[in-house]
Amino acid sequence: MAYAAKRGGADDTDATALQFGPAFDKATALIISEVKDLIQIRVDSPLAPQPARRENIEKILEYCSKFDHYPGPNDSAEARRYVSHSIRPLSSSAFLSIVNRKEPYEDKLIFHPFEMAQLGNLCPDSVEEAKSLVPSLNKYDDDVIDEVLKDLSALRSSHF
Amino acid sequence: MFFMKTLTHTISLHPQYFNKHYKDNITSRLYNEVEGTCNGQIGYICAVLEVLSTGQGELHPTTGMAEFDIQYNAVVFRPFKGQVIDAVVAMVNKLIPTTFKFDSNSNTPAYVAEGDADLGARMDRIEKGALLRVKIIGTRLDATEMVAIGSIKEDYLGLQEA
Numbered sequence: 001m002a003y004a005a006k007r008g009g010a011d012d013t014d015a016t017a018l019q020f021g022p023a024f025d026k027a028t029a030l031i032i033s034e035v036k037d038l039i040q041i042r043v044d045s046p047l048a049p050q051p052a053r054r055e056n057i058e059k060i061l062e063y064c065s066k067f068d069h070y071p072g073p074n075d076s077a078e079a080r081r082y083v084s085h086s087i088r089p090l091s092s093s094a095f096l097s098i099v100n101r102k103e104p105y106e107d108k109l110i111f112h113p114f115e116m117a118q119l120g121n122l123c124p125d126s127v128e129e130a131k132s133l134v135p136s137l138n139k140y141d142d143d144v145i146d147e148v149l150k151d152l153s154a155l156r157s158s159h160f
Numbered sequence: 161m162f163f164m165k166t167l168t169h170t171i172s173l174h175p176q177y178f179n180k181h182y183k184d185n186i187t188s189r190l191y192n193e194v195e196g197t198c199n200g201q202i203g204y205i206c207a208v209l210e211v212l213s214t215g216q217g218e219l220h221p222t223t224g225m226a227e228f229d230i231q232y233n234a235v236v237f238r239p240f241k242g243q244v245i246d247a248v249v250a251m252v253n254k255l256i257p258t259t260f261k262f263d264s265n266s267n268t269p270a271y272v273a274e275g276d277a278d279l280g281a282r283m284d285r286i287e288k289g290a291l292l293r294v295k296i297i298g299t300r301l302d303a304t305e306m307v308a309i310g311s312i313k314e315d316y317l318g319l320q321e322a
Binding site: 013014015016017020021023024027028029030032034035038039041042047049050052053056057062063066067114117118121122123129132133134135 | 187207244
């Protein structure tokens with residue numbers, strides 16, 4: 001550990017306290033279903049990945065398919081809408097403003113981007129489970145989290 | 161955790177490519193040079209999504225190469241300490257945790273937790289391909305690789321149903 005610290009290694013970060021270091025302070029965390037959609041766009045693009053790279057990309061796609069909890073065509077966008085606690089569907093520009101964080105997210109959104117993605121990815125069944133998996137959620141009201149969890153679980157069960 | 165991030169990358173272009181197709185050239189080189197690479201600060205760059213700007217090339221006085229600072233959006237993956245993440249078991253080796261037994265006799269090596277048979281508990285087998293939910297307790301990012309250590313010894317962690 002001392003070795004990593006000396007080389008400016010990664011251990012000044014702590015996800016439980018939402019500390020991600022300077023490089024990731026402004027980056028937006030993605031839900032795995034969104035990653036799958038984005039990577040698929042990349043694979044289908046005219047500049048196809050070289051065979052050597054393709055293998056890696058396919059591994060990522062395989063991982064994303066395993067943990068893709070919102071497989072329907074618009075489901076990842078719906079999930080993003082629920083976790084960002086927005087009443088209206090997010091327009092693409094609104095999504096991009098979250099992604100690029102042109103406006104401070106505190107004004108419009110309740111959760112930190114990391115918390116949003118974790119809620120969407122881990123799909124906890126109860127508020128208690130959510131707070132155990134993502135300790136930074138402890139500062140929110142149970143009702144707020146519960147509402148998001150119910151929305152997400154309804155979205156997931158709509159496919160079974 | 162996967163992130164969408166805006167990154168920059170510098171590409172030196174040899175004078176023989178100074179023609180009308182130079183933009184295609186540097187874009188395809190960007191894809192080849194950054195995708196699938198690991199970086200100590202950023203993590204693993206999964207895929208380039210779009211090129212935002214290629215900038216104006218600047219000639220390097222001694223070599224004649226043109227240097228382009230390219231801005232692009234990419235999907236990156238980076239593990240963080242304290243984060244809970246779902247993972248797929250790729251390999252089981254013999255570092256035995258105390259609560260599991262290592263079963264080397266089966267087809268696929270596995271860890272087996274012996275549930276209480278009286279309570280009708282099922283046997284939990286951690287083997288290749290199993291889905292695990294782990295909490296990352298430490299990470300190390302070097303120039304070329306990432307290493308993370310995770311734990312399943314906490315509530316709501318461990319084997320997941322597929």
